Amino acid sequence: MIRFDDVSVTPAGAARPVLHHVSFDVAEGDLCLVLGRTGTGKSTLLAAINGLVPHFTGATLGGVVTVAGRSTRDHPPRRLAALVGYVGQDPLRGFVTDRVEDEIAYGMEQLGISPTAMRQRVEETCDLLGIGDLRHRTLATLSGGQQQRVAIASVLAAQPRVLVLDEPTSALDPTAAGDVLAAITSLVRDVGLTVVLAEHRIERVMQAADQIVWLPGDGTAVTGPGPEVLGRADVRPPLASLARELGWPGVPLDVREARRAVRREHPDLVARTSVAVTTSDGGASTSEAADGGAATSARATGISVAGATGAAGVTVSGLTVRYGATTAVDRVDLDLRPGQVTVVMGRNGAGKSSLLWALAGAAPSSGTLDVAGADPRTLPPHRARRLVTLVPQTAADLIYLPTVAAECGQADRESGATPGATARLLEHLDGEALDPTMDPGDLSEGQRLALVLAIQLVARPAVVLLDEPTRGLDYAAKARLAGHLRALGREGRVVAVATHDVEFAAEVADRAVVLADGQVIADGPAREVLAASPAYAPQLAKVFWPLPWLTLDDVRAGLGAPPTGAPR
Amino acid sequence: MGAAAAVSLTTHPLLAVLVAAAAGAVALCRRPAGSAARTWWLYVGLGATIVVVRLVFQAVLGVNRSGTVLVTLPRVPLPAWAAGISLGGPVTTDALALALGDALRLAAVVVCVGAAAVLASPRRALRSVPAALGEATTALAIAMAVAPQLLESAARVRRARRLRGGATRRLQLLRTVVMPVLGDAVDRSVSIAAAMDARGYGATHDARRVPAAAAGLSGVALALLGFGAFAVLGIPGAGALGAACLVAGAGCAAGSMTLARRRLAVTRYRPVAWTGVEWAITACGVATFAVAVLAAAGDPAAMRPVTTDLWPMPTAVMLAVPLLVAGPLAVTTPGAAS
Numbered sequence: 005m006i007r008f009d010d011v012s013v014t015p016a017g018a019a020r021p022v023l024h025h026v027s028f029d030v031a032e033g034d035l036c037l038v039l040g041r042t043g044t045g046k047s048t049l050l051a052a053i054n055g056l057v058p059h060f061t062g063a064t065l066g067g068v069v070t071v072a073g074r075s076t077r078d079h080p081p082r083r084l085a086a087l088v089g090y091v092g093q094d095p096l097r098g099f100v101t102d103r104v105e106d107e108i109a110y111g112m113e114q115l116g117i118s119p120t121a122m123r124q125r126v127e128e129t130c131d132l133l134g135i136g137d138l139r140h141r142t143l144a145t146l147s148g149g150q151q152q153r154v155a156i157a158s159v160l161a162a163q164p165r166v167l168v169l170d171e172p173t174s175a176l177d178p179t180a181a182g183d184v185l186a187a188i189t190s191l192v193r194d195v196g197l198t199v200v201l202a203e204h205r206i207e208r209v210m211q212a213a214d215q216i217v218w219l220p221g222d223g224t225a226v227t228g229p230g231p232e233v234l235g236r237a238d239v240r241p242p243l244a245s246l247a248r249e250l251g252w253p254g255v256p257l258d259v260r261e262a263r264r265a266v267r268r269e270h271p272d273l274v275a276r277t278s279v280a281v282t283t284s285d286g287g288a289s290t291s292e293a294a295d296g297g298a299a300t301s302a303r304a305t306g307i308s309v310a311g312a313t314g315a316a317g318v319t320v321s322g323l324t325v326r327y328g329a330t331t332a333v334d335r336v337d338l339d340l341r342p343g344q345v346t347v348v349m350g351r352n353g354a355g356k357s358s359l360l361w362a363l364a365g366a367a368p369s370s371g372t373l374d375v376a377g378a379d380p381r382t383l384p385p386h387r388a389r390r391l392v393t394l395v396p397q398t399a400a401d402l403i404y405l406p407t408v409a410a411e412c413g414q415a416d417r418e419s420g421a422t423p424g425a426t427a428r429l430l431e432h433l434d435g436e437a438l439d440p441t442m443d444p445g446d447l448s449e450g451q452r453l454a455l456v457l458a459i460q461l462v463a464r465p466a467v468v469l470l471d472e473p474t475r476g477l478d479y480a481a482k483a484r485l486a487g488h489l490r491a492l493g494r495e496g497r498v499v500a501v502a503t504h505d506v507e508f509a510a511e512v513a514d515r516a517v518v519l520a521d522g523q524v525i526a527d528g529p530a531r532e533v534l535a536a537s538p539a540y541a542p543q544l545a546k547v548f549w550p551l552p553w554l555t556l557d558d559v560r561a562g563l564g565a566p567p568t569g570a571p572r
Numbered sequence: 573m574g575a576a577a578a579v580s581l582t583t584h585p586l587l588a589v590l591v592a593a594a595a596g597a598v599a600l601c602r603r604p605a606g607s608a609a610r611t612w613w614l615y616v617g618l619g620a621t622i623v624v625v626r627l628v629f630q631a632v633l634g635v636n637r638s639g640t641v642l643v644t645l646p647r648v649p650l651p652a653w654a655a656g657i658s659l660g661g662p663v664t665t666d667a668l669a670l671a672l673g674d675a676l677r678l679a680a681v682v683v684c685v686g687a688a689a690v691l692a693s694p695r696r697a698l699r700s701v702p703a704a705l706g707e708a709t710t711a712l713a714i715a716m717a718v719a720p721q722l723l724e725s726a727a728r729v730r731r732a733r734r735l736r737g738g739a740t741r742r743l744q745l746l747r748t749v750v751m752p753v754l755g756d757a758v759d760r761s762v763s764i765a766a767a768m769d770a771r772g773y774g775a776t777h778d779a780r781r782v783p784a785a786a787a788g789l790s791g792v793a794l795a796l797l798g799f800g801a802f803a804v805l806g807i808p809g810a811g812a813l814g815a816a817c818l819v820a821g822a823g824c825a826a827g828s829m830t831l832a833r834r835r836l837a838v839t840r841y842r843p844v845a846w847t848g849v850e851w852a853i854t855a856c857g858v859a860t861f862a863v864a865v866l867a868a869a870g871d872p873a874a875m876r877p878v879t880t881d882l883w884p885m886p887t888a889v890m891l892a893v894p895l896l897v898a899g900p901l902a903v904t905t906p907g908a909a910s
Contacts, residue, residue, distance in 0.1 A: 060766050085772030097760055098767035109841030111771040122841050144720075159771065366734050385734045394735050401732035404751040418736065445755065459736065 005032040005072060005166060005198045006053060012066035012223075013048050013057055022048045024223030025067070030200060032165075035192045035212050037230075038202040039239045040219030041478040043448045046202040047093070049219065050168050053200060054088040055081040071166060086115055088166045089159030093174065095151045096143070104146070104154050105139045111162040129161040132195075133187050148352045149180025153187060160191070166198045167191065174204060174475055177351040177504045178539050185209055204478055205505065207241035207543055210234065211258035231255045239479050242507055242543045245556055250563075262547040270563070273551075317341045317498050318363060318392075318467055322371035325358045325522075332358035334522035335371070340500060342466070345493040347509040347530060348502040349540055350519035356502035357397060359519065360469045363500070364394040376466045386418065389460070392467035397475070399456040400444070408447075409440035411455060419463035430458035433488060449476035453485070467498040474505045486512040510534055510542040510554040530554075619679030626675030630667055718760050725756045790828035796821030 007029050014021040022045035030036045040046045051057040055076035058065040069076045071088055081090075089111075092098045101107045108129055112122045130136040133153045138146065146154065152172055159167065169188065173181035189212045191197045203209055210216075216233040218226040226233055231254035234244045243262050247255045252269060256262035267274050318340040325333040332355045340346055348356045361367035365380025365388055373379050380388040396402070405411045412426040431437050434454040438447070444455060453473060461468065470489075474482050482505070489512050493499050503509055509516065513530035518537070526533050535545045535552055545554050553559050729752045796817050803814025 054770055056766055056770060060769055081769045082772045085770060088770075090770040092763060092767060092770075094763070097763040100764060100768055100771070106841065113839055113841055114768075114772040116839050119839055119841065122839065126841070162772065361731075364735065366731060385736075389735065396728075396732050396735065398728065398732075401729045401752055402736050404748045415736075 005034075006030040006036075006200065007070045008052075008067070008225075009070070010067035011052065011069055012064075013045070013052060014064040014066075015048070016062045016064075021066075021223055022063075023052075023219075023225070026223075026225045027067075028217060028225060028227040030198060030215065032198050033192065033196050034198055034214040035189070035209075036198075036200045036215045036217060037206060037209060037213040038200065038217045038219070039206060039233075039237055040202075041221060041239055041480060042450055042476065044219040044221040045223070046219060047170055049217070049225075050090070050170050050200060050202055052076065053166065053168050054084050054090045055079060056090065082114075085111060085164075086162055087164055088168060089156075089162065089164035090168045091152075091155045091159055091170065091172060093170045095155035098155060099143050099151075099158075102142055102144070104135065104141050104143060107143060107154060108158045108161045111158060115162055117162075125161050125163070129157045132160070132191075133157045147180065148175045149177070149183055152176065152180075152184050156184070156187065164197075166200070169199065169201045171202055171204060171476075173208065175352075178506055179351060181205075181208060181504075185212070188212075204239075204476070205241075205507070206239065207243060207507070210241065210243075211261075213257075230257050241479070242556070243547070246544060246547070246559065249556055249559065259543055259546045262543075266547060273548075273563075317344075317376070319374040320363065320371060323359070323362055323369055323373060324371050325355070325362045325367060325369045327358075332522050333362055333369070336522070336524055338517070338524065338527075340467075340498045342496045342498050343493050344514045345489055345499040345501070345512055346515045346517060347513040348500060348517050348519060349504070349506075349509060352504075354519040355522035356519055357471050358522070360394055360471050360500065360502055361396075363467070364388075364392050364469055366394065389419070389463050390465055392469065393460040393463060393465040394469040395453070395456055395460055395471065395473060397471040399453055399473075402456050402459060403444045403452070406443060407440065408438050408442050408444060408455060411444060411459060412440070415459040415462050421462045421464075426458050426462045429462055430455055433458055433461075435484060450478070450481035450484075453477070453481075457488070461492075465497070468492055468500075470499075470501045472502060472504070474503055474508050482508050483511070506534065506540050506542045509540070510545070516540075615683055615685070619682045622679045622682065623672070623675040626671050626678075627668065630671035718757060718764070721760060722753065722757050726753045729753055729756075789824050793821050793824030793828055796824060 008026050011023055011026045012021045013023040026049075038046050038049055048057055048063070051061065052065070052069050053071060053076075055069075057063050059076075059080045065077070071084060074084065074087065076084065099107055100110050105126060108126050109122055112125065117125070127136075130139055133156060135150065135153050135157060138150055138154065143151065143154065152175075156167070156169070156172070167188075172184055172188070176184060185208055188199060188201065188209075192199050192212070201209060201213075210230055213230050215227060216230050216237075218233050218237045218239070220226065220238065226236065234241070234255040234257075235247065237244070240248070243257070243259075244255045246252075246262065247265075250269065252265055256265050318338070320339075321337045323333055323336045323338070324331065334355075336359060348359060350356050358367065362369035363373070363375070365373065365375070365383070369381070373381060375392045378391060380392050383391065403411055405414055408430075409427070412430060413423070415421070415426040416423050427440070434451060438451060438455070444452060447455065457470075468489075473485060477485065486508060489499050489501065493514070501509075501512065509530065513534075516526070516528065516530040516533035517524055518526035518533060518540070526537070531552055531554060534540050534542060534554060535549075542554055544556070544559065545552075548559065548562075551562065553562055726749060729749050733748055798821075800814045800817030800819075800821055803817060
């Protein structure tokens with residue numbers, strides 16, 4: 005269906021090709037998953053399928069891309085529109101109209117489909133994706149998951165044979181992401197569409213993939229079936245890491261396979277879990293939870309002793325944030341202690357961002373707010389940021405100067421740090437020195453986040469808040485960020501992170517707070533809160549249930565710490 | 573719109589107030605659920621401001637000082653170069669009545685335009701535009717999609733700015749907000765353009781199907797329309813000629829559009845049905861304007877009163893104007909966006 009024949013793509017003005025002599029085929033009706041670290045050319049590869057590369061972006065294309073026998077060389081994207089449906093990264097940015105129904109009809113209008121046929125297809129597409137009751141809504145009022153489904157519906161309505169999706173779930177909470185991915189897999193199975201999908205959090209889709217294309221970053225592409233490619237790829241979802249850690253021959257693609265593998269490879273573990281389950285109904289969970297809880301509380305006390313010498317924490321009571329008639333944060337009482345990394349979770353629109361903005365004193369709120377002995381709402385901004393800092397969801401909003409060096413210099417002046425402090429901090433955070441003459445707009449997501457984090461941390465605030473920092477980050481960048489956040493916690497600072505990413509949360513958090521409708525519905529040690537929730541449990545917790553293991557470190561400790569990577 | 577045009581013909585204060593009230597009633601009763609109430613009060617506020625400002629200016633700076641003196645403000649002597657302007661002095665009912673009529677006229681126009689803006693979604697209006705103007709309307713549609721997002725991103729960046737503290741000078745603050753917002757706007761436009769391209773925008777575009785006559789015809793139409801408008805509004809006594817030009821120009825424009833339409837094979841999803849209700853509303857607008865013209869022609873003095881009386885009695889014909897403005901209330905049902 006899709007054939008890449010010796011394809012090379014060199015972006016305009018770039019010296020090195022992003023894709024270099026890439027050849028592969030995607031058969032009709034396959035779900036093809038594209039993997040790779042940030043900046044390895046996943047988006048370029050996807051855009052080459054419908055001809056946006058090179059017709060729209062102006063890159064140099066070598067070789068031939070054909071879709072159903074048509075070469076993108078002779079067919080600009082608009083002529084392939086009836087054949088290939090393309091959904092970009094941010095659905096809201098790709099919407100052309102303002103109402104759901106009009107948006108779904110737009111593509112068909114452009115293709116000149118008769119009004120009666122159009123009417124029918126709009127209805128059918130709405131039903132297929134379960135968005136019938138959203139039909140008359142304004143696009144901007146939809147939640148992220150709904151927007152993504154509308155975006156998919158709007159390209160599907162033109163009845164393409166190929167669907168190309170660029171990170172469809174990166175902005176979604178676990179439940180909404182599940183909905184969207186379920187919709188996509190059902191399109192593959194029931195409608196027979198060919199789907200090409202790029203994704204950072206591949207643990208959610210890999211079980212449905214027929215084929216995986218891995219871009220290692222040197223311009224080549226490695227293709228093959230899931231278990232094989234995932235074992236080699238440098239983007240490693242939790243189950244692939246687990247397989248490598250425990251020396252399994254292939255990578256299990258979902259939790260069920262992984263549990264079977266555990267049973268096969270580690271009968272001793274199975275004995276432990278079955279004993280735990282059979283002791284009594286609630287016995288397993290109580291004994292194990294007590295175990296885990298003890299470990300966690302020991303960890304927490306150790307930290308709070310260390311933190312006691314540092315600054316005080318954050319205490320809020322009755323914190324309320326209202327926007328017009330809606331209450332985003334509803335009388336929240338929270339006590340964040342120094343040295344603790346807290347994750348704030350909850351579905352889209354639950355009030356996570358509003359809570360963080362209110363904690364930073366940068367959004368109007370009522371109730372008492374005490375950050376290290378002061379109320380940041382009453383302080384002038386330059387003093388408030390010495391106390392508490394927030395890295396917003398759209399971190400790029402904080403950057404406005406033309407070069408990295410200028411940003412660093414400005415940050416030094418703003419926060420009264422010694423000249424060069426931000427640049428040194430940035431080097432430490434990013435792991436390697438960024439070219440100081442680079443335009444911040446050209447940085448990768450991970451680099452930009454490091455820059456903003458450096459700018460915000462150079463004021464040495466006692467409280468560090470991050471809103472959705474993992475969006476667009478690959479596994480390596482996430483692991484680095486998690487390391488930094490834990491280090492900040494060890495320094496005795498208060499760290500709070502709002503995130504959808506359960507694996508990241510399990511990696512980084514001491515404590516988890518779950519919000520719903522602006523209220524705290526769960527608050528406790530991360531281990532207990534995350535493992536107990538069906539939506540927020542990380543995959544490893546599901547694999548080793550009922551053992552309270554959330555991360556690879558837990559598994560290592562639990563299995564008696566075999567040396568890393570050693571086959572058993 | 574008919575109402576706005578009709579109001580511009582009169583300085584009669586009572587009539588202006590009535591028309592504004594009628595337009596307001598229509599807007600408030602038939603606006604799309606929940607949305608535009610705030611915009612509507614914005615227009616009303618603007619109208620009220622106009623009236624107040626006009627009256628204050630008349631009282632303080634007024635040139636017309638004849639008639640019954642209401643109150644005498646202390647006169648401020650002005651230097652010789654400002655001769656002809658008097659600051660302070662007697663305030664007369666005459667002058668105030670004139671100013672009020674004038675201000676109310678402008679305010680009523682604003683309120684009527686506001687009512688129209690509240691009632692008609694611009695996007696809906698664009699959908700009724702002939703397909704031949706597709707490219708222009710698409711550009712407008714993109715602009716309308718980006719504009720509110722621009723405001724939103726400006727607010728977001730300003731909010732984010734506080735997090736960074738620092739920026740002290742006003743000029744610097746401006747730069748720190750404008751740079752990211754403009755960058756964002758360009759990004760958004762490019763991504764919308766990419767999305768449109770990917771979804772087949774212009775796929776049926778075929779320049780070969782456009783006859784050369786279409787271009788010539790549209791040129792002629794533009795010239796005729798321009799001259800017609802100029803004649804009707806600007807040249808005294810050339811009204812008939814101007815009107816003829818307008819009609820001819822409209823004909824040419826329609827012809828050129830029909831020709832140009834063949835070039836684009838796009839279709840419309842659920843085109844706005846032009847039913848009896850829509851016709852009735854349009855008729856109300858046209859009739860409003862016609863009656864006002866009639867009233868102005870028949871009795872110019874009544875439409876532009878220069879009496880000392882603050883509330884001159886309106887004639888029967890004039891009373892028909894606000895009734896017609898409120899007409900859509902009778903022909904539509906609540907909730908139906910008109």
